[in-house]
Amino acid sequence: MPSRVDENIVVRRRVLALGVVLALLAIAPTYKLVGVQLGDGAALAERGHDQRVRERRITALRGSILDRNGVELAISVPTKRVVADMRELRAEGVETEVDLRQFARLLGEALELEPDPLAGRLVRAGADDPWVRLAEAVDEPVAAAALERIEAEGIIGAVHLEDSTHRVHPAGDSALRLIGTLGIDGPGELAGVERTFDDELSGVDGRVVVEIGSRGQTITGSERMLADPDPGADVHLTLDRALQHEVERVLADAAARTGAERAIAIVGVPATGDVLAAGAVERSSVDGGIGLSSGPVVFSSAYQAGSVFKLVTVAAAVDAGVADADRWFTVPDRIQVDDRTFSDHERHPIEQMTTTDIVARSSNVGSIMLAQELGAERLHEALKGFGFGRPTGVGHPAESGGILSDVADWTRPDLAASAIGTSQSATAIQLWGAYNVIANRGRYVAPRLVDAVVAADGSRHAPAVPAPRQVISPEAADEVGRMLEAVVSDGTAQSLDLPGYAVAAKTGTSRMPSPTLVDPEDAYIWPDGRRHYLAAFTGYFPADRPQVSITVLLEDLPEGMTGGSAAGPVFDELARLSIRELQIAPAGSTQVVPGGRVRAQPAATPGT
Amino acid sequence: MSSTTRTRRAEVEVVHDGPTVTNVLVGCVGVLCLLGLVMVYSASSVASVQGGGSSWAVVLRQAGFMAVGVALAVLAARVPLRVWRDRLAVPVLLLGAGLQGVLALDVLLRLLGIADLPVAVTVNGATRWLELGPISGQPSDLVKLGLVLWLARLLDQRHRQIGSPELLKPVLVVTGILSAFVMAGDDLGTTLLLGTVMLTMLFIAGAPLGQLAMIAGGGASLAVLSLFVLEGFRLRRIAAFFSPDDHVATEGYQLLQSQIGFASGGLFGNGPGNSRAKWGYLPEADTDFILAVIGEELGLIGSLVVLAAFCCFMAAGIRVAVSARTRFGRSVAVGVTTWIGVQALINIGVTVGTLPTKGITLPFVSYGGSSLVMCLVAVGLLVSVARDR
Numbered sequence: 001m002p003s004r005v006d007e008n009i010v011v012r013r014r015v016l017a018l019g020v021v022l023a024l025l026a027i028a029p030t031y032k033l034v035g036v037q038l039g040d041g042a043a044l045a046e047r048g049h050d051q052r053v054r055e056r057r058i059t060a061l062r063g064s065i066l067d068r069n070g071v072e073l074a075i076s077v078p079t080k081r082v083v084a085d086m087r088e089l090r091a092e093g094v095e096t097e098v099d100l101r102q103f104a105r106l107l108g109e110a111l112e113l114e115p116d117p118l119a120g121r122l123v124r125a126g127a128d129d130p131w132v133r134l135a136e137a138v139d140e141p142v143a144a145a146a147l148e149r150i151e152a153e154g155i156i157g158a159v160h161l162e163d164s165t166h167r168v169h170p171a172g173d174s175a176l177r178l179i180g181t182l183g184i185d186g187p188g189e190l191a192g193v194e195r196t197f198d199d200e201l202s203g204v205d206g207r208v209v210v211e212i213g214s215r216g217q218t219i220t221g222s223e224r225m226l227a228d229p230d231p232g233a234d235v236h237l238t239l240d241r242a243l244q245h246e247v248e249r250v251l252a253d254a255a256a257r258t259g260a261e262r263a264i265a266i267v268g269v270p271a272t273g274d275v276l277a278a279g280a281v282e283r284s285s286v287d288g289g290i291g292l293s294s295g296p297v298v299f300s301s302a303y304q305a306g307s308v309f310k311l312v313t314v315a316a317a318v319d320a321g322v323a324d325a326d327r328w329f330t331v332p333d334r335i336q337v338d339d340r341t342f343s344d345h346e347r348h349p350i351e352q353m354t355t356t357d358i359v360a361r362s363s364n365v366g367s368i369m370l371a372q373e374l375g376a377e378r379l380h381e382a383l384k385g386f387g388f389g390r391p392t393g394v395g396h397p398a399e400s401g402g403i404l405s406d407v408a409d410w411t412r413p414d415l416a417a418s419a420i421g422t423s424q425s426a427t428a429i430q431l432w433g434a435y436n437v438i439a440n441r442g443r444y445v446a447p448r449l450v451d452a453v454v455a456a457d458g459s460r461h462a463p464a465v466p467a468p469r470q471v472i473s474p475e476a477a478d479e480v481g482r483m484l485e486a487v488v489s490d491g492t493a494q495s496l497d498l499p500g501y502a503v504a505a506k507t508g509t510s511r512m513p514s515p516t517l518v519d520p521e522d523a524y525i526w527p528d529g530r531r532h533y534l535a536a537f538t539g540y541f542p543a544d545r546p547q548v549s550i551t552v553l554l555e556d557l558p559e560g561m562t563g564g565s566a567a568g569p570v571f572d573e574l575a576r577l578s579i580r581e582l583q584i585a586p587a588g589s590t591q592v593v594p595g596g597r598v599r600a601q602p603a604a605t606p607g608t
Numbered sequence: 609m610s611s612t613t614r615t616r617r618a619e620v621e622v623v624h625d626g627p628t629v630t631n632v633l634v635g636c637v638g639v640l641c642l643l644g645l646v647m648v649y650s651a652s653s654v655a656s657v658q659g660g661g662s663s664w665a666v667v668l669r670q671a672g673f674m675a676v677g678v679a680l681a682v683l684a685a686r687v688p689l690r691v692w693r694d695r696l697a698v699p700v701l702l703l704g705a706g707l708q709g710v711l712a713l714d715v716l717l718r719l720l721g722i723a724d725l726p727v728a729v730t731v732n733g734a735t736r737w738l739e740l741g742p743i744s745g746q747p748s749d750l751v752k753l754g755l756v757l758w759l760a761r762l763l764d765q766r767h768r769q770i771g772s773p774e775l776l777k778p779v780l781v782v783t784g785i786l787s788a789f790v791m792a793g794d795d796l797g798t799t800l801l802l803g804t805v806m807l808t809m810l811f812i813a814g815a816p817l818g819q820l821a822m823i824a825g826g827g828a829s830l831a832v833l834s835l836f837v838l839e840g841f842r843l844r845r846i847a848a849f850f851s852p853d854d855h856v857a858t859e860g861y862q863l864l865q866s867q868i869g870f871a872s873g874g875l876f877g878n879g880p881g882n883s884r885a886k887w888g889y890l891p892e893a894d895t896d897f898i899l900a901v902i903g904e905e906l907g908l909i910g911s912l913v914v915l916a917a918f919c920c921f922m923a924a925g926i927r928v929a930v931s932a933r934t935r936f937g938r939s940v941a942v943g944v945t946t947w948i949g950v951q952a953l954i955n956i957g958v959t960v961g962t963l964p965t966k967g968i969t970l971p972f973v974s975y976g977g978s979s980l981v982m983c984l985v986a987v988g989l990l991v992s993v994a995r996d997r
Contacts, residue, residue: 007814011938012930014812018942019926025953026919032960033870033915037908041871048868052884213654214888 052211052219054130055226059164060203063232065179065193067241068274068451072170074179074194080143081164082111082135086125088158088216097123106153110146111135134159136184137166157216167194175244177296178237178278178396178449190398192296193235193450197395197463200453203232233455238274238448243267243581247277247574248292254554254570255281255290260535261556264298265570266432267578270439270540270549273447273465275394276578278429299394302402302425303553306510307362307563308536309383309421312434314359315480316382317370319442319472323355325479331358331366340413342368342420345509359483360491362507364420371419379418380407385471386434387444388426393466395449402426422510432551435538438484438504439546442477443468485543492564498541498575500586505539505571507563512556533557537567541575542587548578629927630994636921637972637987640914641674641980643902644973651886651894651901652975666894666975673977677984684988689996692989693936697761701754705786707747711735712792734794734967745978748798751786753982753989755802756809756943758782763813764936771816779806780823791834797966801951803827808946809939812929862897865890866959869900870911877907894975896967899959914973915956922949928994937993944986 036044059081065074089095094103100122101115108115118134125132138146143161150159167182180192186202187194194201206229211222251263262282268275280293295301317323332350334343344364358366371379383389389404403425410418417423426434433447446466454460472480484504487493492507511524512532519525526532535557540549552567552574578584645667652666687696714728715735729737729744736746762778769775783806787799807827811820869885872878883904886893893901903911925945932938948971955970957963969976971983 010814011812014814015926015929015938015942018808018812018946019923022922022926022946022949022953023919025950026915028962029953029956029960030912030915032962033903033908033911036867036870036960037874037903037911041867041874044864044868044871045874047864048872048884048889051868051889052887211884212887213884217887219884219887 052213054210054212056162056208056210058206058208058229059162060205060229061231062165062167062182062203063201063234063456065201065235065237067237067239067244068276069240070236071241073175073237073239073241074167074169076165077168079137079164079166080140081133081162082107082138082143082146083160083162084122084125084132084134085158085160085216086122086127086129086132089122089155090127092155092158094155094158103155107134107146107150107159110149111138111142133184136164157214160216171241171245173292174241174248175239175278177280177293178239178298190296190300192396192398193237195397197233197235197450197453200455201232201235203456204230206230231456233453235453236451238268238272238276238451239278240276240581243577244277244279246577246581248279248281250570250573250577251279251281252290254566254573255283258535258554258561258566259558260554260566262293262297262553263555263570264293264301264428264551264553265574266298266428266551267574268432268436268447268549270436270546271445273433273436273445274451275429275432275447275449276548276582278449296396296398298428299396299399300427302400302427302430303534303536303555304422304425304510304513305431305508305534305536305553306421307364307508308431308435308506308538309424309426309508310359310362310367310419311438311480311484311506312382312386312388313367313371313374313379313419314355314483315386315438315472315476316378317374318355318479319382319476320374320378322373323370325356325483326354329353329355329358329366329369331363331369333365335365335368335416337368337413337416338411340416342416356483356486359480359506360486362487362492367419368416371415376407376410376415376418379415380404380410382471383418383424385444385469386437387430387446388424388434392429392433392447394429394447395463399429400427402430421508428551428553431536431538431553432549435506435540435551436549437471438477438481439540439549440468440477441474442470442472444471481543484539488539492562493537493539493568495564495568496572498572501541501575501579501584502543502587503539503541503575504543504546505537507568508534508536508538509562509564510534510536531559533559533561535561535563535566537563537571539571542584544587547584548575548582550574550578629924629931630991632920632924633928633987633990633994636917636924637984640917640921640972641984643910643914644898644970644975644980645670645674646880647898647902647905647973648894648975650881650883650905651898654886654888655894669977670975670980673980674984677981680981681984681988681991684985685991685995687992689934689937689940689992692757692940692992693761693764697754697757700750701758701782704747704750704752704754705789707738708751708786708789708793711738711747712789715792736793736795745981746976747978748790748793748795749978749982751790752798752802752805752947753986755783755786756805756940756947756986757989759806759809760936760939760943763809763939764934767813767935770814771819776819776823779810795967796831796834797954797968800831801947801954801968804950805943805946809943812942813935813939862891862965863958863961866897866900867961869897869904870960873904873907873910875908877903877905877910880905895969896955896974897959898970898974899956902973914970918949918952918956918971921945921952925949925990928990932993933996937996941990941993944990948983948986 062076064072066072101119104119104122105115108118113135121132121134147159147161169176178192180187180194187198207226209224209226211219213219247265247267251265255263264280267277278298280297281290282293283290331353333348334341342364353366383404388402390401391399414423429447437444445468448465450463452460452462481504484506485502488496488503488505493505496503512534513523514526518527524531535554538551540546550571552570554567557566648670649667653663656665657663711728714725717723727739728735729739737744738747766775787802790798807820807824865885869890883901885904886901890897890900899911922945925941929938929941932941951968952971954966955968958966969979
């Protein structure tokens with residue numbers, strides 16, 4: 001048995017040994033701490049950085065689309081975008097197609113959206129895609145409630161809300177086919193001004209770096225802006241919203257009154273090419289009701305517009321010196337060109353007609369005689385000069401160039417058909433632009449829909465337009481202009497009644513080719529066994545100092561309706577509207593209405 | 609003249625020795641407690657707010673426990689060692705063993721499918737918490753205190769039998785029962801801690817080294833055996849420890865996130881409140897893995913301060929043991945120092961990745977009421993030993 005003293009010595013030693021052991025035990029964690037925190041921790045820190053740092057986009061606010069007076073036609077308002085992180089979704093156990101579809105159902109219910117498109121996006125997405133857009137333009141409260149619901153189902157951190165914008169059209173559907181609409185990926189290929197000026201409108205998205213917690217929540221104070229979003233520029237159209245709305249209303253009434261399947265009208269300023277209003281309505285194939293056209297038909301639909309093309313034939317002949325207004329022609333009511341016979345609209349004995357008479361009475365035979373003297377080359381050249389055969393470049397991606405076949409392919413009957421407008425086809429905007437040549441004393445001014453692009457910093461630039469070009473001499477144009485006046489005073493457009501304003505115009509009535517060939521002998525017999533007619537009325541006023549030009553097309557009219565009787569009243573009504581809206585003074589009182597001309601012809605427009 | 613002065617100075621040193629050690633002890637514990645309070649707030653605030661509560665919810669509870677713990681510690685320090693030995697040691701042991709026994713009973717009854725005791729709380733398959741009305745806690749903390757007190761009393765009363773098998777019998781039986789109760793709650797960490805405390809106290813009491821080696825060897829074999837007998841999750845944890853990257857999504861995830869926290873902190877840390885680990889990446893950020901949050905926010909400097917504070921605490925504890933007047937006091941000092949020191953070292957080892965994940969708190973620092981209160985009472989006991997002269 002050890003003594004007390006011995007025991008004390010042993011104990012002291014052992015206690016000190018304990019101290020040494022404990023101190024030694026502390027060495028390993030110290031070494032490790034220094035190693036991780038001072039030494040080789042960079043890879044670990046990088047790993048931490050990767051798992052929590054995310055770069056997010058801040059959508060730039062899209063610019064507005066405004067009318068010529070600054071009235072908003074399309075504006076963007078902030079909303080939420082719903083995106084999914086496929087990696088997080090997988091981590092939450094939503095992985096197989098069955099899972100994804102079930103998740104889409106839940107999400108669709110919460111967002112008040114169809115589940116199938118959502119499921120499609122989820123199933124198509126790459127398994128590691130961290131940013132799959134599921135829904136755009138979701139109202140903030142709906143989006144927040146949906147997120148809550150998903151998290152309540154235990155799926156946390158896989159769905160995020162981002163700031164986004166939604167396009168709103170304060171003018172409703174008016175002019176919407178010109179402006180265009182936006183889908184989930186922005187404007188579609190043919191979506192109007194939205195598409196043409198997409199680069200200018202969309203601006204540049206900002207970028208922000210955030211750190212997120214394990215559930216995807218943003219760590220307070222961790223946001224770091226890499227680049228501020230750069231808002232898009234505003235696009236100012238040449239349209240006048242009030243006039244546009246009225247034009248659409250007048251067209252709807254006209255379609256209802258005449259039984260037309262579709263009605264189109266353009267109102268604009270010939271000197272500048274500014275389109276003030278371009279409307280189209282059509283009859284629903286479902287219930288027969290009349291509504292705004294579902295497509296940009298003013299620019300996209302080309303017509304065999306018939307007699308209105310005679311303007312080009314006559315103008316080219318006058319310009320070439322083939323005929324003046326008073327030259328006499330001996331005109332029968334039919335003419336044989338090789339194997340084809342062309343006839344006038346009404347039977348008549350062989351008559352003496354001046355060039356003016358040919359235009360006023362819209363004689364097919366007379367026009368063909370003029371064209372035969374002119375020759376194919378010069379007629380074709382004139383048609384091109386008046387803007388046919390290629391898009392006008394008005395600023396709509398869906399614009400058609402119409403059809404104008406190569407002159408080398410023209411046969412003699414083709415020349416005759418071209419003279420009276422049954423060979424080529426043209427859009428409403430092309431016809432409108434062609435008649436402006438006469439109003440502008442022989443100069444072609446390209447139509448335009450966009451007046452200016454105004455950047456967020458206020459800088460303004462006008463989009464490039466083709467320079468105006470002299471197509472026929474001013475004198476020839478003046479002479480043709482007088483002939484067009486005669487159409488209204490003595491010819492096919494006598495029904496027009498606009499006291500105080502001299503109008504120069506041309507009517508047209510043409511058979512529409514059947515969409516499917518029913519009768520091999522006659523391409524104009526439709527499946528319903530009848531012929532269908534297109535009525536046109538295009539012109540400008542006041543004839544001596546043109547301020548407004550109008551083109552009206554009524555498509556698919558019942559038999560018996562003509563350009564004068566069906567489209568004339570529409571022209572008349574639109575002319576009255578324009579006079580009121582644009583405050584155009586009657587003849588003999590030039591400039592008495594202050595502002596009228598200024599409003600119709602902005603000082604900044606080129607070519608004046 | 610000079611020799612007298614030297615003698616006096618020595619006397620003065622001796623006289624002041626107690627209070628100085630006490631100051632070091634209280635200072636270390638104070639630093640750890642306050643740092644703990646701040647870091648528990650930082651680490652728990654995000655989870656608290658996400659849980660729909662106030663960011664202060666957790667830290668206010670911790671502050672309450674701290675107040676209770678400090679009050680009990682002051683009381684413990686004023687209770688004379690004699691009273692601890694003669695009146696309190698056995699009741700504390702019985703109370704701890706009884707409460708832990710209730711948990712073990714619950715596990716047994718559930719295994720047999722007989723009943724599920726409402727007072728026992730099972731989290732992640734581990735039954736470690738008791739809930740008695742408004743009071744809840746881990747009885748294992750009381751078990752540690754009870755074992756230290758009872759063993760010190762036994763080794764004092766029967767110090768003449770040190771080294772004899774007669775003495776070992778009660779020691780091994782009691783420690784064995786306590787360990788069994790604790791293991792029923794699937795708590796290998798605390799079981800190993802109990803064994804370590806027992807061995808250390810026997811060692812200091814003068815038990816022959818061969819005997820100690822045999823006990824240690826036997827205990828280690830039992831521990832290894834239990835690894836294979838019990839469910840696989842501890843095996844997975846150990847596997848994860850050896851290759852954390854292969855177990856990123858499961859067992860190794862916690863360790864990986866802990867190391868990312870340390871690594872992100874660097875030397876000076878990201879600043880108080882700026883931990884990223886606490887944003888849901890690091891599970892148990894405010895309890896077992898709080899050192900990782902300290903390392904991330906306060907850097908290597910912060911984590912080394914914690915380590916240094918525990919080293920000072922252990923040194924002071926050893927000093928108290930060396931200068932203890934009685935066997936009982938010395939045993940208590942060694943037991944408490946080993947308990948708290950080894951628990952801290954295990955926790956730190958786990959968070960930095962030198963030891964497999966255990967589920968053991970960092971004394972004074974981690975969030976947890978019973979752990980904090982019992983550790984503070986143990987400090988009071990240590991001060992009581994230091995004052996006993």
